[in-house]
Amino acid sequence: MNIPQALLDYAQRLEDKTRQTYPALAPLAKQCYLNTMETTVKPCDNGDYFVITGDIPALWLRDSAAQLRPYMPLCKDSVELCEIMKGVIRRHVFYVTLDPYSNAFNEIANERSHRDDTDFSSPYIWERKYEVDSLCASVYLAYDYYDVTKDASIFTDDFRRMLLTVLRVFITEQRHTEQSEYYFIRKNCRETDTMPNNGKGNPTGYTGMTWSGFRPSDDRCKYNYLIPANMMAVCAMRKAAELLRAGYNDDENALRCETLAKQIKEGIETYGVVDQPGIGKMYAYETDGLGNYLLMDDANSPSLLSIPYIGYCEKDDPLYLNTRKFILSDNNPFYFEGKAAKGVGSPHTGQDMIWHISLIMQILTTTDDEEKTACLKMLSETHADKFFMHEAFNKDDPADFTRSWFAWANALFAQMLSTL
Numbered sequence: 557m558n559i560p561q562a563l564l565d566y567a568q569r570l571e572d573k574t575r576q577t578y579p580a581l582a583p584l585a586k587q588c589y590l591n592t593m594e595t596t597v598k599p600c601d602n603g604d605y606f607v608i609t610g611d612i613p614a615l616w617l618r619d620s621a622a623q624l625r626p627y628m629p630l631c632k633d634s635v636e637l638c639e640i641m642k643g644v645i646r647r648h649v650f651y652v653t654l655d656p657y658s659n660a661f662n663e664i665a666n667e668r669s670h671r672d673d674t675d676f677s678s679p680y681i682w683e684r685k686y687e688v689d690s691l692c693a694s695v696y697l698a699y700d701y702y703d704v705t706k707d708a709s710i711f712t713d714d715f716r717r718m719l720l721t722v723l724r725v726f727i728t729e730q731r732h733t734e735q736s737e738y739y740f741i742r743k744n745c746r747e748t749d750t751m752p753n754n755g756k757g758n759p760t761g762y763t764g765m766t767w768s769g770f771r772p773s774d775d776r777c778k779y780n781y782l783i784p785a786n787m788m789a790v791c792a793m794r795k796a797a798e799l800l801r802a803g804y805n806d807d808e809n810a811l812r813c814e815t816l817a818k819q820i821k822e823g824i825e826t827y828g829v830v831d832q833p834g835i836g837k838m839y840a841y842e843t844d845g846l847g848n849y850l851l852m853d854d855a856n857s858p859s860l861l862s863i864p865y866i867g868y869c870e871k872d873d874p875l876y877l878n879t880r881k882f883i884l885s886d887n888n889p890f891y892f893e894g895k896a897a898k899g900v901g902s903p904h905t906g907q908d909m910i911w912h913i914s915l916i917m918q919i920l921t922t923t924d925d926e927e928k929t930a931c932l933k934m935l936s937e938t939h940a941d942k943f944f945m946h947e948a949f950n951k952d953d954p955a956d957f958t959r960s961w962f963a964w965a966n967a968l969f970a971q972m973l974s975t976l
Contacts, residue, residue, distance in 0.1 A: 589970035711803030712723035761845035764823030772856035853910030894951025
């Protein structure tokens with residue numbers, strides 16, 4: 557894979573600037589920035605591009621879009637980079653229109669897929685866990701590319717079909733029990749890798765929000781209106797409306813997207829807010845529309861911590877600030893403090909394991925310079941001399957970590973450095 561010169565030049569500038577402003581992180585800057593392009597992007601025989609997550613040889617819609625995000629601003633200066641981005645967008649279009657309920661895909665049709673009991677199968681599918689944010693990621697990827705380049709060549713018939721597929725699925729899943737055929741059962745696995753109730757999930761009531769089977773961690777939801785994913789869906793539908801108007805002059809379907817965004821947002825603000833003693837009004841992580849709430853946060857984005865990052869609200873929004881206060885405290889069952897660091901982890905990696913993504917997200921979502929400095933220090937001291945970001949590390953011992961090759965974390969780290 558040839559690295560576009562624009563990326564190589566920028567990586568060097570990023571390293572030089574980091575050495576001036578935060579020298580302890582300078583050794584990570586260039587290699588984290590280039591990690592996605594150097595190790596995970598592969599040209600396909602048909603001109604598309606395939607992006608693996610790192611140590612797993614499959615393309616996750618969410619991860620691949622996030623991995624490319626730090627490169628997006630340079631598309632205006634690099635034809636070569638534009639061709640790569642368009643190749644990944646085409647690959648997303650192919651996968652989403654093949655099966656919008658899958659979260660991860662193979663490069664070619666093969667037999668390496670998980671063998672799960674569900675209502676659709678294809679040798680292109682690696683895993684069929686339905687996650688709202690996966691579909692949002694494909695919309696974000698295309699929107700960001702068009703926003704930077706104004707390259708109308710992405711507006712093919714298939715691309716429009718992808719946008720309308722996402723719209724259709726989100727509307728269907730507003731009434732999952734009544735309208736959806738999707739179910740998911742995995743046998744001989746941990747409990748969070750399969751769905752209860754014959755694969756249909758726990759009961760839900762109508763809220764206006766759209767149902768998600770699984771979280772960004774690929775763990776199943778307890779209550780299937782996942783608030784951060786629905787917030788991302790609000791933003792994605794607004795972006796889809798802009799794309800439909802810009803590319804197709806399709807005001808009818810643009811209005812449908814905007815109507816859905818309004819319904820989901822009303823559902824979030826009506827059913828997704830709780831009044832927590834000592835905190836005030838804040839967002840729940842999950843709810844079911846039947847009066848049950850899950851109060852926690854998970855490091856995987858979209859998370860409650862990431863709400864301003866995904867574009868749902870501003871960093872100084874009072875409801876977000878209350879939610880953030882909860883997340884970064886012992887009230888959150890997955891907030892850990894130890895000898896090496898303090899931050900948010902995930903049920904996916906268990907107790908006492910903090911995620912680098914959560915520390916980076918703290919920096920990207922705070923206006924407090926002292927908090928930024930504290931998180932930068934923790935990042936510089938918890939990479940276990942590997943000079944890359946990891947998935948999770950033990951709060952007391954950074955040498956105890958998961959996933960040494962996790963490109964999304966490296967990409968988010970590079971994006972954060974660029975932002976600073």
